[in-house]
Amino acid sequence: MKLSPCKLALDKDCADLWVINTHELVPYQGRLHSFLDGEERQKLQRFTNLEAKATFLYSRGLLRFLTSCYTGSEPQKVRISTGNHGKPYIEEAENFFFNLSHSGGLLAYLFAGYPVGLDIEDSRRKIELEPIMKRFFSLTEIESWKKFSAANEKLSFFRGWTRKEAFLKATGEGISGLSHSTVSFEPNQRKALTSRFGKNDENEFWFFYDLQMPEFFVGSAVIKHKELALRQRSLLEI
Ligand SMILES: CC(C)(COP(=O)(O)OP(=O)(O)OC[C@H]1O[C@@H](n2cnc3c(N)ncnc32)[C@H](O)[C@@H]1OP(=O)(O)O)[C@@H](O)C(=O)NCCC(=O)NCCS
Structure with missing residues (x-):
């Protein structure tokens, strides 16, 4: 595992599900941090709960990495916006949908060409x-x-x-x-x-x-x- 730039393509008949244990990401903390934009780095500094802080670093860093592989943008430059109730989406990507969930040290992401929702619980x-x-x-x-x-x-x-x-x-x-x-x-x-x-x-x-x-x-x-x-x-x- 390198978390180096790569190309991923959605298949029109499939949704891609990624499930990752945060333990696997511990050696990549620095790399994941480098994917965050300025606002996210500031947000990260404001966390007082260390577990929540680590979850944010892993889940947002990996979201930026994976979306960059699908969209071809650089991780830090992917434009992540949020809808009225907080649903994140990528501004510039057409027919590209995703959702994510985290619980008990596990991260899950779903990517597809149609609207998706995902929830995991420990x-x-x-x-x-x-x-x-x-x-x-x-x-x-x-x-x-x-x-x-x-x-x-x-x-x-x-x-x-x-x-x-x-x-x-x-x-x-x-x-x-x-x-x-x-x-x-x-x-x-x-x-x-x-x-x-x-x-x-x-x-x-x-x-x-x-x-x-x-x-x-x-x-x-x-x-x-x-x-x-x-x-x-x-x-x-x-
Ligand atoms: C925020 C909420 C969408 C999900 O919360 P959650 O289950 O605690 O958290 P999850 O880990 O599954 O999902 C969080 C991620 O969903 C995404 N998200 C946030 N708001 C969203 C929304 N309105 N729609 C879709 N995705 C959303 C974000 O990416 C968020 O992760 P991030 O903050 O690290 O970027 C919201 O529904 C909530 O607060 N739920 C509380 C649980 C509850 O009371 N459920 C009742 C029984 S069904």
Whole structure:
């Protein structure tokens, strides 16, 4: 692994999924820092929490590296803008979409020619499932989740959680859209959007993927418009 300039191309029938453990990036801290722009370097200095600081350095540095390989710009010059609710996008790149997620020392990125959303969660997080379900999910979603046995309730919780989060990141609404959409908690549902603004007419446009993840992690991806194959990429290839 060199993190040297390289060329990556999107395939029209595939979305590229990159999953990286931050431990692998420790020797590349200096290189990743050199990819950041001035504003990001200032932001990095303001972090007081060291873990959050390292996550920002790794996730933003690697985002700049990977987007530079796909777009042909220099890492530091890639123009990353953010939408109304914080969704990052690249200004100059047409038909180039991405999203990213980080949790428990893992980074994940999804790149495609269509709008995408991605969420990963470390299932070792200590959380009270029931109160969170009541706070963030609709009655329909809670019923969908309650069908699972005690042995499966945690995995199904994170499946539903990451699906919903990935969907809200694909639309760009983020947490502001929490009450507008509902998802199914059943496994392997390519069409897992059960309603949006009280209707189900958008269901056909959204394709959901339960991701294969390292142990303890759960992840979901969402792609708009078209069903694509997920191509697992590795930094060792480049
Ligand atoms: C910010 C949010 C989009 C995701 O937060 P998260 O799950 O804690 O974090 P993730 O690691 O999955 O994603 C963070 C990345 O998503 C991207 N992002 C931020 N806002 C986004 C948005 N509106 N849409 C899409 N992507 C967004 C950013 O790249 C961000 O990483 P960065 O800040 O390092 O650049 C937002 O939805 C949120 O605050 N969620 C809280 C979780 C929650 O309450 N979920 C309820 C159950 S579904």
